[in-house]
Amino acid sequence: MIVEAVEIRVVDIPLKQPFRTSQSIQHSRRALLARVITDAAEGWADVNVEDEPIFGHEFLSATWAALEELLVPQLLAGPASAPLAAARMSRVVGHPAAKAGLEMALLDAELRASGMSLRRYLGGTRDRVPVGVSVGITDTLAELLTTVTEYVDEGYPRIKLKVQPGWDREPIAAVRAEFGAELALQVDGNGAYSSADLLHVSGWDEFGLEMIEQPFPAHDLLSHARLDARISTPVCLDESIGSATEAAAAIASGACRVVNIKPGRVGGYLEARRIHDVCDALSVPVWCGGMLESGVGRAANLALASLPNFRFPGDISATSRYFAEDICPPFVLHDGMLDVPDKPGIGVDVDPDVLDRFTSRRLLQ
Numbered sequence: 001m002i003v004e005a006v007e008i009r010v011v012d013i014p015l016k017q018p019f020r021t022s023q024s025i026q027h028s029r030r031a032l033l034a035r036v037i038t039d040a041a042e043g044w045a046d047v048n049v050e051d052e053p054i055f056g057h058e059f060l061s062a063t064w065a066a067l068e069e070l071l072v073p074q075l076l077a078g079p080a081s082a083p084l085a086a087a088r089m090s091r092v093v094g095h096p097a098a099k100a101g102l103e104m105a106l107l108d109a110e111l112r113a114s115g116m117s118l119r120r121y122l123g124g125t126r127d128r129v130p131v132g133v134s135v136g137i138t139d140t141l142a143e144l145l146t147t148v149t150e151y152v153d154e155g156y157p158r159i160k161l162k163v164q165p166g167w168d169r170e171p172i173a174a175v176r177a178e179f180g181a182e183l184a185l186q187v188d189g190n191g192a193y194s195s196a197d198l199l200h201v202s203g204w205d206e207f208g209l210e211m212i213e214q215p216f217p218a219h220d221l222l223s224h225a226r227l228d229a230r231i232s233t234p235v236c237l238d239e240s241i242g243s244a245t246e247a248a249a250a251i252a253s254g255a256c257r258v259v260n261i262k263p264g265r266v267g268g269y270l271e272a273r274r275i276h277d278v279c280d281a282l283s284v285p286v287w288c289g290g291m292l293e294s295g296v297g298r299a300a301n302l303a304l305a306s307l308p309n310f311r312f313p314g315d316i317s318a319t320s321r322y323f324a325e326d327i328c329p330p331f332v333l334h335d336g337m338l339d340v341p342d343k344p345g346i347g348v349d350v351d352p353d354v355l356d357r358f359t360s361r362r363l364l365q
């Protein structure tokens, strides 16, 4: 397949309500989109990076530069397939989101040309998957309970609460008191706690959570292992896991019993599938995380989440949870599930008018 041109764009998609974690607050989803134009078809990807290096070390303008100066010229230099391009890009150190985006856009073009869905290509076994919702930090407990009530009423089968020091036991207890023990509830600290908080975090064991996600910083596997040894709630890692090798090492060191997979964080859907397989072989369930993706990223994540070892609902909520208007047709919740696209490639088409309206920067190479 010959890559004729690559377009990258920055798009700002307004969020319906701000999303607040222990690390940041976002009012709009500033996304980076990649479009690969080949001799056979074109393909799209949501390059999963944020404006600032807070969730991870990557940030939009650095990712843009990595694409413009290194990775796109490399892709344009010769014939390509997604696995080949991924192997070639691996010679550049770092920039997993940029690599994931180009790999996905190329794969989308290939699959569209051959008429195969991403779900089939990856080995997905389900045509719909259960999804949860990640609830940001709110100003008051009353506001949190109102928000959670709305999502539970909409039919989401699992709620994740963002927590931080000073916003943890009380909101967890309040949600448990309101919705009872049956609600599938989990929490995510985004690394806001330190090893000195080990006892405090262990205390959440009494709430019967599905899992405790990334309470300690990404590099601190030891504190996660100590926590996991003390409690019956499984520890889940997100920011700590950058590859299948790291997933295997984290599991072997007892740092987690569940893994959150985000293709942008791990450098692509092919590496994401390897993490799925390694975890499956070690009897460790995985689930698909979210980064407030546009419909382009959401479609691809649904395909990934249809693989058999994705055993918990993903952070892949319906479009209405995020945006009044998206660049693709909306994904709608039915019985707590979203349909996995089954058309060729990622299975969704971008609306060119909405895309142009949201675009703030564009480069065609």
Ligand code: SMG
Pocket (backbone or CB within 6 Å): 019, 021, 026, 055, 133, 134, 188, 190, 238, 289, 290, 291, 292, 293, 315, 316, 317
């Ligand atoms: O896409 O629904 C979503 C967001 C899910 O909580 C979510 N993501 O650490 O898992 C995580 C966070 C990172 C996003 S911070 C903007």
Ligand code: MG
Pocket (backbone or CB within 6 Å): 188, 190, 213, 214, 238, 239, 260, 289
């Ligand atoms: Mg997380």
